Structures are given as C-alpha cells and as structure tokens.
Amino acid sequence: MSFGKMRTFIDIVTREIVKDEESFSEETDRILASVTAYKEERFGSKTWANRAAFSEANALFWF
Numbered sequence: 001m002s003f004g005k006m007r008t009f010i011d012i013v014t015r016e017i018v019k020d021e022e023s024f025s026e027e028t029d030r031i032l033a034s035v036t037a038y039k040e041e042r043f044g045s046k047t048w049a050n051r052a053a054f055s056e057a058n059a060l061f062w063f
Helices: 046-051
Strands: 008-019 025-041 059-062
Touching: none
Parallel strands: none
Antiparallel strands: 008 025, 025 059
C-alpha cells in the first residue's frame, strides 16, 4: 500500500458521557486522531471477502 493512495481523511472518535453542574448527562464525541487513510469499497471478490472481519462490512480502511 503506497502513501499516495491514502487520500481519505478520517477521524477516530470515542463516545463520552459528560455531566454538567446540574447532573444532566450528554453524550459527545471526542476526536482521538485525525489521519489519512485508504478506503476500499466493497466488491464481490474473494480477496476482499478474506480481508473483511465481518460479512456485513461495506468498506475497508487502511491507515
């Protein structure tokens, strides 16, 4: 995989529950990293199927 093919910008996020001073909770996203990645859409080849961790996957990201 060459770095020239990594053209898709992605954010790796985690979900956090934040409480305010009145103890109301709100779920927010916190960005852990912003990186470039290679995105490969799903197609019906045996090679792609072997790379996917789940059969319901629609895309693979390499970063």
